[in-house]
Amino acid sequence: MDTDVARALRGMVRTGTVVSTNPAADTVRVRYDDKDGAVSYELHIMHRFSGKNKDYWIPDVGDQVVCLFAQNDKNLSTGWVLGSYFSDKQPPQAASQDVMRLDFADGGFVEYDRAASSLTINVPGTVTIKGGTINLN
Numbered sequence: 001m002d003t004d005v006a007r008a009l010r011g012m013v014r015t016g017t018v019v020s021t022n023p024a025a026d027t028v029r030v031r032y033d034d035k036d037g038a039v040s041y042e043l044h045i046m047h048r049f050s051g052k053n054k055d056y057w058i059p060d061v062g063d064q065v066v067c068l069f070a071q072n073d074k075n076l077s078t079g080w081v082l083g084s085y086f087s088d089k090q091p092p093q094a095a096s097q098d099v100m101r102l103d104f105a106d107g108g109f110v111e112y113d114r115a116a117s118s119l120t121i122n123v124p125g126t127v128t129i130k131g132g133t134i135n136l137n
Helices: 003-012
Strands: 013-022 027-032 043-045 064-069 079-084 099-103 109-113 118-122
Touching: 027 064
Parallel strands: 043 079
Antiparallel strands: 013 027, 013 064, 027 043, 064 079, 099 109, 109 118
16 A cells, blocks of 8 residues: 555544543543554544434443544544444453344343344333334234
């Protein structure tokens, strides 16, 4: 790969650890793994949806994240958190091509196993279901 292109890409993608969150602004600050502990400006968080349909998440302090920055931003002030990733330090909670699982810090989780066609919802507290007509078979 051309050295100028490689250098530009290295400057655009960074990994790091979330050190603070600002849910009201939908931003976090990240300490970079490759920058001697330097901390980012407030970075916006990428979401799957933000229009008519919405998807919301804020990574926790300590989460490992991948960040993308504008190509010509030498100060790394214009950037976005693309998401988190698993590692030896933070391993996945499942290891199956057929399982989709969402875990919460209080022990609750939602898991769908498509191979078994089974849905498990574990909630340590109250479950509230609202709807016009609810059919249970």
